Amino acid sequence: MRLLVIFKASKNQPFNLILSMLPKRILLLGLLFVALIISAFKNSDEQLLKQARQIHSEILTLDSHTDTPLMLGNRGLDLGARNDPRRGGGKLDFPRMKEGGLNSAFFAVFLGQGESTPEAWDIAHQRALGLFETIHNALEQNSDLAKLALTPDDAYRLKQKGKKAIYIGLENAYPIGEVFSRLEKYYDLGARYVTLSHTRNNHFSDSSDDPGGSEHDGLSEMGRELIRKINRMGMMVDVSHISDDAFFDVLETSTAPVIASHSNARTVYDHPRNMNDDMLKALAENGGVVQLCFLYVTQLPPNPPRDSARAELRERYNNFQNLTDEQMEEARAEWYAIDRDFPSQLPTVSDIIDHLDYIVDLIGIDHVGIGSDFDGGGQLEDCYDVSEMHNLTVEMLRRGYSKEEIEKIWSGNFMRVFRAAYDLREI
DSSP states (O other): OHHHHHHHHTTOOOOHHHHHHHHHHHHHHHHHHHHHHHHHHHHHHHHHHHHHHHHHHHHEEEEEEOOOOGSSGGOOOOTTTTOGGTTTOOOOHHHHHHHHHHOOOEEEEEOOOOSSSSSHHHHHHHHHHHHHHHHHHHHTTTTTTTTOOOHHHHHHHHHHHTTTOOOOOEEEHHHHHHHHHHHHHHHHHHHHEEEEOOOOOOSSBBBSSSTTOSSSSSSHHHHHHHHHHHHHHHHHEEEEBBBBHHHHHHHHHHHHHETTTTTBBTTOOTTTOOOOOOOOHHHHTTTTTEEEEEOOOSOOOOHHHHHHHHHHHHHHHHGSOOOOOOHHHHHHHHHHHHHSSSOOOOOOOHHHHHHHHHHHHHHGGEEEEOOOOOOOOOOOOTTGGGGGGGHHHHHHHHHOOOOOHHHHIIIHHHHHHHHHHHHHHHO
């Protein structure tokens, strides 16, 4: 009769009235059962985190794309101090790398797209040199904590010495202009991959995001020449940001495997910055690797005030093109202010590991890694900065990935491609 009374209780009846109908013994047993379940989940999470930390201590971990140099220079971020990411302190510094178990990272020398003129290319080139200098200065100031890495083996060697390995990538080939010897200068300064374009077409390649559509139907002839130059130098070609047609042109031209330093699976989240199934399959046939990015992860609830503020900012700063260093710094500060004033729901670690699962099922475990895009917009609710990188491994363990597979994801796959490109160098 008691059960019958409970089930007949209307949905508007107070929950405590229903509870009052239960014998105290049953109620206590129920509460004890819930407590045991919660405790079991907590213990399981603690065990997984302990296991993740142990794995990170034994393997090399690498993030193939961060925009941390944007936080240096005028913003004055001290990489040797523990900064607060929620108060303008960026997503990465050396103390937080240690907390998150990240051994090595690529810093991007990023230049936004400007006009395709010799004068504009010269300005961009000088800015690129300034960013290289900023990175070098930051590393010299923290030489007890980190070093510039130049070869695939450097990261392993520095890990053994207890130091972080910082590599450099050139994000956007734009500042090379038509002077290919500039690439040799960038190489000498540490650049080991080149992202061919950014959010707009340049004279080498079409972009995946340019609202004007295609300019070259993929790569230009100069773009193909640049690929051949990159191959001869033993650098990696980065296909993130370029159009689908340009991607296939790269695979047709390159003699070495390629990387997508920060991209995801388009089938999981439909965005032109992500790679469709045909592209992922072709990347695997090429021997390349796609590095999962903390942007373009999943569909999030709309945030009209934030979108409107960002659109107004883009318009006011000419879509961040042809700006002086001071104007770019002002725009960047306002962009971060919008993030603070109009916070948005973020994707989760589980969401990004959904991309991992999909790619592994589609092309296997040997062609995927991690490229967060920290300080370039990449962030997850439960991996908000580099101090929480263990959480990715926790979720991999929860889903049944072995230590050997996790090592491939964290560095092995990327380093295989890095070595293949590096070993083909002719210069």
